Every structure is written in structure tokens, then in C-alpha cells.
Amino acid sequence: MVRLFLGNRAGVLFLLPFVIGGYFALNNLTGYYLPEKTINLGLWGESVRVYPLMAAILASVIIFINAISINWIYNSNEFLERNSYLSSLLYVILMSFYHSFYSVDGLLLAHTFLILTMAQFFKLNQHEDGRRNIFNGMFFAGIAATFHPPLMVIFPFLCFMFWVLRPFVFREFFLALIGFGIPLLYSFIYLWYSNHEINLKLLDQVTDYRNKQTDFLVTALLFTLLSILSVFSIRSRMQKSSIRLKKLTSIIWWYLFVALGLGVLDFILFRQIERFSFMMIALAIFLTFSFTSKTFSIIATALFYLTLGYSFTKFFF
Numbered sequence: 001m002v003r004l005f006l007g008n009r010a011g012v013l014f015l016l017p018f019v020i021g022g023y024f025a026l027n028n029l030t031g032y033y034l035p036e037k038t039i040n041l042g043l044w045g046e047s048v049r050v051y052p053l054m055a056a057i058l059a060s061v062i063i064f065i066n067a068i069s070i071n072w073i074y075n076s077n078e079f080l081e082r083n084s085y086l087s088s089l090l091y092v093i094l095m096s097f098y099h100s101f102y103s104v105d106g107l108l109l110a111h112t113f114l115i116l117t118m119a120q121f122f123k124l125n126q127h128e129d130g131r132r133n134i135f136n137g138m139f140f141a142g143i144a145a146t147f148h149p150p151l152m153v154i155f156p157f158l159c160f161m162f163w164v165l166r167p168f169v170f171r172e173f174f175l176a177l178i179g180f181g182i183p184l185l186y187s188f189i190y191l192w193y194s195n196h197e198i199n200l201k202l203l204d205q206v207t208d209y210r211n212k213q214t215d216f217l218v219t220a221l222l223f224t225l226l227s228i229l230s231v232f233s234i235r236s237r238m239q240k241s242s243i244r245l246k247k248l249t250s251i252i253w254w255y256l257f258v259a260l261g262l263g264v265l266d267f268i269l270f271r272q273i274e275r276f277s278f279m280m281i282a283l284a285i286f287l288t289f290s291f292t293s294k295t296f297s298i299i300a301t302a303l304f305y306l307t308l309g310y311s312f313t314k315f316f317f
Contacts (some may be wrong), residue, residue: 001308002301005086006291012085015054016067016092020060023096026315028056033102041105043187045196052103059104066195067091069115070284077122077248091284096276097219098310100102106147107274113144114151115281117158118255120218120311124165134162134172138179145180146187150262152276155180157258161251165244215314216273222307226287229296229303254291256282 027033038046039055061260071088074080095101100108120137124130141158145151159176166172191198238246256279263276290300 001089001094002086002291004302005089006084006288008083010083010085012280013068013071016088017062019058019089019092020063021311024056024060024102026312027102027109030315032315033099034153035103036099036105039103039181040105041109042145042149043184043191043198043205044081045191045194053223055103059100059102059108061085062104062108063092063101066095066108066111066115067284068110069119070281073115073119073122074288076287077245079245079248079285080292083297084245084292086291087288090287091280093308093311094223094280094283095277096220096234097215097314098274098280099271100274106150110144110148110151111278111281113140113147114278116140117144118251118281121165124208126166130166130240131172133177134166135169137162139182142180142183146183149168150265152184154258159252161254161275164247164251164254186253187221219307220305222303222310223283226290226300226303226307229290229300230288233293233296234286248258252282252285256286 018266035052035055040046055135068211071085074087085263099105100111117140120133120140124135138155138158141151141154145154151231155177158180159173162172162176183271229239234249238249240251259276259278262278263273266272266275287300290296291304293300
């Protein structure tokens with residue numbers, strides 16, 4: 001499977017719906033991830049989950065769109081000399097360990113808009129006008145923050161991200177502030193009129209969360225080992241890459257550290273692991289490097305199949 005998705009064959013993307021469908025079928029069979037009674041949409045309130053099947057189908061569609069979008073970012077910015085479709089598969093497999101994968105919520109929608117933010121930032125060029133892309137990127141980030149309010153703290157980090165590619169220009173910073181603030185302004189107005197409360201606790205423990213934390217410990221070990229291999233592979237790749245590619249990689253590092261911080265706070269405050277899922281966007285890109293290294297590809301492939309196997313067998317534990 002690794003060799004299939006690592007090759008330059010776009011047709012393999014048609015296999016992703018079957019992989020996603022496999023996870024949903026096993027979850028419906030075992031009830032491993034039970035649906036919450038309501039859908040947490042951040043500043044837009046909570047919606048009663050009337051049709052769990054529709055919420056699951058919508059989640060699967062969004063997961064597929066996110067995976068394709070990440071892969072498009074990876075290939076269009078030429079992180080490798082040739083196209084690869086492994087990052088889309090990695091995103092699907094990594095996200096299968098999180099509750100949002102199986103039923104749509106604000107967290108999953110925030111994933112989509114953060115990916116759109118990254119896509120806009122990656123279009124920036126030091127010698128071209130970047131106002132449009134900065135405004136659009138920060139607007140998408142603002143929408144993500146409305147669906148998941150803790151993301152409001154990432155504004156300064158987003159500024160550091162596009163300053164990697166662009167010099168500081170006050171007009172662009174002002175546009176970034178406006179773009180980020182517009183969605184939040186409208187959502188706070190809606191919050192004021194609707195008079196509902198913001199619930200920062202994503203899950204109400206309808207599932208056996210002890211099992212989910214065991215999953216997290218197992219996968220954290222596997223992800224860490226894969227990440228270590230990726231770091232060595234990325235360093236080797238960066239030695240031969242352009243200055244622009246190095247800057248794009250540093251943006252992903254910024255995002256990864258912010259996502260890690262959100263995950264740690266989620267675990268400390270609520271004993272939940274759901275916000276670690278934001279890291280999967282960056283890891284889906286970074287982990288691909290470990291499979292292209294002649295030195296580490298065998299180890300990376302073995303760890304990949306361990307992760308893939310556990311992602312399916314966990315339903316029966």
C-alpha cells in the first residue's frame with residue numbers, strides 16, 4: 001500500500017473512500033466511537049444530532065476533502081521531485097484515532113479551514129503583492145476559530161507564519177487583522193443574540209474514554225518514532241532544496257508546535273486528546289519524507305503497517 005500511494009498515480013485516490021468506509025463500517029459494527037447527543041459547533045452553539053448516519057456521512061466526505069487538499073498542497077509546492085499521494089492516506093489513517101473522524105463537529109470543520117489557510121499562505125511570494133492571499137488565509141483561519149474558539153490564540157503565530165515568506169508590511173498586517181476578525185465578529189453577534197454558552201469540553205464521555213487514551217499512548221509512540229525518522233529525512237531533503245521550500249517547511253513546523261500546545265492544554269484541562277488531531281495536518285506532510293529516504297524507508301514502512309493494523313484491530317479490543 002505504501003508503494004502504491006507513494007508512486008505518481010493519481011488514481012489511487014479513488015481507494016481512499018473505501019479505506020474511510022472500512023473504518024466507518026467497523027465503528028458501526030462495534031460501537032467503538034459512540035455519537036455525542038449534540039454537535040459542538042463552537043461559537044455557533046450546539047446542534048442536536050437528529051440523524052447520526054447523516055453526521056457520519058458528512059464527516060467521511062469532509063475527511064476525504066481534507067485528505068485531498070493536503071495532498072494537493074504537498075504536490076503543488078513540490079516537497080518532492082515527483083508527485084506522491086501518501087500524505088492523503090496518512091491523514092485518513094491518523095485521523096481514524098479521533099472521535100471527529102466518525103461524526104462531524106466543529107473541530108473537523110476547523111481542520112478544513114486551517115488547511116485552506118495553509119494553502120493561501122503557501123501562495124505567498126516575497127516579490128509579489130501578498131495582500132489578497134494574506135486576507136483570504138486569515139479569513140479562513142477566523143472561520144476555523146468560530147468553529148473551535150481556542151484557535152483564536154493562534155493569530156500571532158499565523159502572522160509569524162506568513163512573515164516567513166513576506167517582510168513585515170503594516171498594510172498587510174492590518175488586512176490580516178481584519179480578515180481574522182470579520183468571522184469572529186459575526187459569530188459573537190450570533191452568540192449574543194442566541195444567548196447560548198460556549199462548551200470547550202469536546203466530549204461528554206459517552207464513550208469509554210479510557211480505551212481512547214490507551215489508543216493515544218500506543219499511537220503517540222508510533223507517531224513519535226515515525227516523526228524522528230521524518231526529521232532526519234527532512235534534514236537530508238532540506239540540504240538539497242530551495243530557499244522557498246525551506247521556508248514552507250518552517251511554516252509547517254510553526255503550525256505543528258501550535259497544534260501540539262493545543263493538544264497538551266486539552267489533555268491537562270479536560271483529560272481529552274481530541275485537540276491533538278490538529279497535529280495530523282502537519283504530520284501527514286512530514287511523515288511522507290520518511291518513506292522516501294533510502295536509509296529509513298524500511299523502518300518507516302514497518303511502523304506504518306503497525307499503525308495501520310492497530311487502527312483497524314482497536315475496534316475489537
